[in-house]
Amino acid sequence: MNATSSSPGEHGKGSELIIRNMVCGRCITAVRTILEAAALPVRRMELGEVELMRPATEAELFAVRNALMSQGFELVQDRDAATIARIKAAIVQLVHHANAATTNVKLSEHLSNALHADFSGLSSLFSEVEGITIEHYFLLQRMERVKEFVRYGELTISEIAYATGFSSAAHLSGQFKKLTGMSPTAFRALGHTARIPLDQVGTA
DSSP states (O other): OOSSSSOGGGGGGSSEEEEETOOSHHHHHHHHHHHHHTTOOEEEEETTEEEESSOOOHHHHHHHHHHHHHTTOEEEOSHHHHHHHHHHHHHHHHHHSSOHHHHTSOHHHHHHHHHTSOHHHHHHHHHHHHSSOHHHHHHHHHHHHHHHHHHHTOSOHHHHHHHTTOSOHHHHHHHHHHHHSSOHHHHHHTOSOOOOOGGGTTOO
16 A cells, blocks of 8 residues: 555655645645745645655755654655555545535545555554554544534534434534534533644544
């Protein structure tokens, strides 16, 4: 299962970079700025992944790695770690940056297509490395999306359930209470965000 376009020992010679904690539009902008400052032209950029137009030298990668770390990112070079980072980025993309219709796609299908790998292998690796299942990580990310909608106060619980792929308002409320200890309504009444940064979901 290849996490990058190069083997682990040849990561510096490849044109693809896997970047941990790159989970939002502002993250993409920040990473792009770092790469432009390093004079590394970008062919393609998405959450957690960058394809350069030319291979980076070891000196360039060293400078980029340090610049990324200063902004809270991490250049991932280990193959398994890179695969985990790509799985998380694909889930964040599905949960937080897709429309309601896309949110209802099967998780296994989405990840297999995004990583061009068999889901069973991805699932086994994720559980072994992260200590939780892919499905549970997916649920935790969906709960953060639900919290966002609840705090906005613009949608009903039924509408939030539809937007986040739950079968009903009751199903959403049950899962929400199980994971947070309170109902969505009680969460909204707290009056403060009480959310987990996307790059820290599942790490507690």
